[in-house]
Amino acid sequence: MNVLEFTVVVAIVSFVAGLLGSLTGLGGGVVLVPLLTIFFHVDIRYAIGASLVSVIATSSGAAASYVKEGFSNIRIGMFLEIATTFGALLGAFLATRIPTSALAIIFGAVLLYSAYVSRKPRTLAQRSLPPDPLATRLRLNGNFPDLEGRRSYNVQRVPTGFGLMFGAGTLSGLLGIGSGAVKVLAMDQAMQIPFKVSTTTSNFMIGVTAAASAGVYLSRGYVDPGLSMPVMLGVLAGSLLGSRILVKAETKSLRLVFSLVILVLGLQMLYNGIWGKI
Amino acid sequence: MPAAPAPARQPHPFQPQPWRDRRIEVILGNLLRTGVLVSAAVVLLGASIYLSRHAHDPADYRVFRGEPSEYRTIRGVIQSVIVGRGRGQGLIQLGLLLLIATPIARVAFSVVGFGIERDRLYVAFTLIVLAVLLYSLLGSGLGL
Numbered sequence: 001m002n003v004l005e006f007t008v009v010v011a012i013v014s015f016v017a018g019l020l021g022s023l024t025g026l027g028g029g030v031v032l033v034p035l036l037t038i039f040f041h042v043d044i045r046y047a048i049g050a051s052l053v054s055v056i057a058t059s060s061g062a063a064a065s066y067v068k069e070g071f072s073n074i075r076i077g078m079f080l081e082i083a084t085t086f087g088a089l090l091g092a093f094l095a096t097r098i099p100t101s102a103l104a105i106i107f108g109a110v111l112l113y114s115a116y117v118s119r120k121p122r123t124l125a126q127r128s129l130p131p132d133p134l135a136t137r138l139r140l141n142g143n144f145p146d147l148e149g150r151r152s153y154n155v156q157r158v159p160t161g162f163g164l165m166f167g168a169g170t171l172s173g174l175l176g177i178g179s180g181a182v183k184v185l186a187m188d189q190a191m192q193i194p195f196k197v198s199t200t201t202s203n204f205m206i207g208v209t210a211a212a213s214a215g216v217y218l219s220r221g222y223v224d225p226g227l228s229m230p231v232m233l234g235v236l237a238g239s240l241l242g243s244r245i246l247v248k249a250e251t252k253s254l255r256l257v258f259s260l261v262i263l264v265l266g267l268q269m270l271y272n273g274i275w276g277k278i
Numbered sequence: 279m280p281a282a283p284a285p286a287r288q289p290h291p292f293q294p295q296p297w298r299d300r301r302i303e304v305i306l307g308n309l310l311r312t313g314v315l316v317s318a319a320v321v322l323l324g325a326s327i328y329l330s331r332h333a334h335d336p337a338d339y340r341v342f343r344g345e346p347s348e349y350r351t352i353r354g355v356i357q358s359v360i361v362g363r364g365r366g367q368g369l370i371q372l373g374l375l376l377l378i379a380t381p382i383a384r385v386a387f388s389v390v391g392f393g394i395e396r397d398r399l400y401v402a403f404t405l406i407v408l409a410v411l412l413y414s415l416l417g418s419g420l421g422l
Contacts, residue, residue: 001336001337002333002334002335002336002337003328003329003332003333003334003335003336003337004329004333004334005337006337007325007329007337040339041339041340042339042340043339043340043341043342045342046339046342053374053377053378056377056378056380056381057314057317057318057377059381060310060311060313060314060377060380060381060384061310061311061314063307063310074388075400078388078392078400078403078404078407079400079403081385081407082403082406082407082410085407085410085411085414086410088414089410089413089414092414138399139397139399139400207310207380207381207384208381208382208384208385208407208411210381211378211380211381211382211411211414211415212410212411212414213414214378214414215378215411215414215415215416216414218350218371218374218375218378219350219351220344220350221343221344221345221346221349221350222344222345223345223349223350223371223374224339224345224349225324225328225345225349225366225367225368225370225371225374226328226332226337226367226370227339228370228374229321229324229325229328229370230325232318232321232374232377233318233321233322233325236314236318
């Protein structure tokens, strides 16, 4: 393939990944690295560098509209970003030290877990929980617009959530993804933050987390302009379009298809990693 | 599924929504959007130069070589844009650097926002995050 053909095909694939990721809420970055490595035979380190850059673009693009709607909780985001940015630095340094086959195996495991989380029925945050002393001290509790006025919520188990978000940041820096699946574990399940708030807040945080590892990647020469350009532009255009069209009725079957894709890619990454093909 | 208990809807006067000042929200949102659009435009400009010069070169990313130094330091990127050798790739990297800088600018502006609200705890938290980000960008050899 020459540069022109490669650029066009990668841009189209990235556009579709960004569109599906945005429509299903599962994020496009998670399928990009396996697609690039398995079908385009891109070295996994280049693929991670390009994916990381696209994650910053989609997060910042989407966060701009979420902030104005009043769902995202800036204090929760800022507090947990301490955990995710330190984690992201650790992840980026680890990525330069562990063999690529190990990266592929970890990536495969994360994909399988993401497919599992996306099929599990969403556990609703319990309502009317008593305020947690630490969350109150950190002023994490808040409220958000509901059908009838504003609904308030009390954040729970802050240390557990903080620890899990450190793990999410490490995975993000290690694999160049947004690691939405770990976020669900930390914010929705441990901290009992309502779904709408946790989703928009984590979207807000993902860009900052990715920026923390992107500097390390760029200076190590993992960010290739020729590869990152179509990936970043494609994913950005796809996710912006996805946030504008909301096909409510189709989302369910779309999610099923997309999680099957994630599952297959996860198995493929595990296979390639274990047999040393990556 | 058991019925969810009645939601608590009492107002929290002592727990205001972050950014009492709506202007901070608006500025933050615009900052992020502008940063993304400007960096995408710079990447697109670089892409047109890169593609016009290298369209028929072979594309091969099978073997990891690492980028040359002009595409991995801030100074190198700026020089390649000015001097013109590999200007297309240099412009793409410049756009990506602007993209990485966008969330960092967001965090820097949040320090000001929490400062205006006299929230010292969150000024401190935000400064920690800002320090990590600047360390990553400047301390890991990417510096000038």
